[in-house]
Amino acid sequence: MKNYKTINFIREGGIYFIVLNRPEIHNAFDDLMIEELIDAIDTAETEDCRLLAFKGNGESFCAGADLNWMKKMAQYDYNTNLEDSKKLSKLIDKIYSFAKPTIALVHGAVIGGGNGIVAACDLVIAEENSFFVLSEVKIGLAPAVISPYVIKRIGEFNARYLMLSGKRIDAFEANKMGLVNLVVKQNEVDKVYKENVELFLRSAPEAVKICKKLIRDIVNVYSYEEAGNITAKIIAEMRVSPEGQEGMNSFLEKRKPSWRKNK
Template sequence: MSQVYTQVSIDTRGVATLMLNRPEVHNAFDDAMIAELLAVLKSLADNDDVRLLVLTSSGKNFSAGADLNWMRSMAQKDYQQNLADADELANLMHKLDKFPKPTIAQVKGAAFGGALGLVACCDIAIAEFKASFCLSEVKIGLIPAVISPYVMRAIGERQSRRYFLTAERFSATVAHEMGLLHEVVGEGELATSTEHLISSLLQNSPQGMSAAKALIHNIYNRKISNNVIAHTTQAIAEIRVSDEGQEGLSAFLEKRTPAWLGKEGS
């Protein structure tokens, strides 16, 4: 697959790195970049050798959000064309959010507008101390609509009421306090911190982690009802009798390394 706006690599452990690669425009995205990201995500999701995904960026900034030239062109188009365009961005956020393997966002520099959606859609997000964030849409008469379900899930309604409306720039520390980030690290420490997370994730059952992600998506924010209880009991029963569930339990009881680690020579 030919890539223009991204760089993708997969190491021997199955760690895929997806790099936003338009540093000349601060990794701002347009319709072409969105289409490329969707294609890359599908390819990586379908690749059984991929264990997890790291979303990172080239240059000084994570992403400036929407490309100005793209927004200018969309302002000249009608409602139906804008709806179709927005559907593609919504599809990107959804596919990243539901990516079947663990995802880690690495943030340095600025992450503005739609870039916060990408961060919020990843399972784990870490940023350098000097990183900054902004939901800047209202400054130009727009709203953070497509990314709002993911950002609001991360930071909550109360914080959204402030930052959606003020378009204030806020620090990595504030982003961490609000729940957008899991960890804030010093300058130059992103790689080391990410590697620590990767090492933890690679110890775990690939099937188990995918099932855990699906569990979260299925029961988060739902009332504890008979249907929810039934879903959880079915989920644990299914994973117990699965190949990796059986292997994991056997390895634990027999005090040996499970097969998914043995395949990596760990």
């Protein structure tokens, strides 16, 4: 695996971990971390990855943008800031659009842009000690780049409340709003994580890839009128595909499909 300065990139079989690794500043990100995250995600996308998980070293998952980096960027002109912001937008979209399941394993603080990483993942498992803050308005900014993903996660009016007030919420309130899927005790994280990984790995790899793209396109691309014809074509193609045939035959023959030989 590649070596990076701000993240750890770890492979365990078909499971890939991206670990934010700036614990001295609570894993706040800067331009280098953004570039390294994009590169790691691209690498996982091209390899035999079945699932991608995000974690943070130290006391926090992610404290948002590195203030020293933000201070530096404030000295540059609009065009430079625009190009810089597009890189963060590219990162969050890559997480949201990643072809295989994504999990965020959250603990401690999730501040500002860190909520974008969380919101873009398929499954968010948070330790009960976690807290979440969309604090940008407190320093005269807005959570602009991450807003499409946060709003998808928690809805318009929950987003209005948190984005306009900058209120800190705990893991249980984040769960009620939909930002977090599961809240667990610290000693239960590994157990709950492994249970959910097992669920994902039982699913047919190509079907998962198609399903993720289907969900993304239904929400963001297709009109209601388009969706009927397009989805009919998708299921017809999947039924006659090698994986679809194997899945249906294994069900009728009461055996495990080929992708579950060791499951």
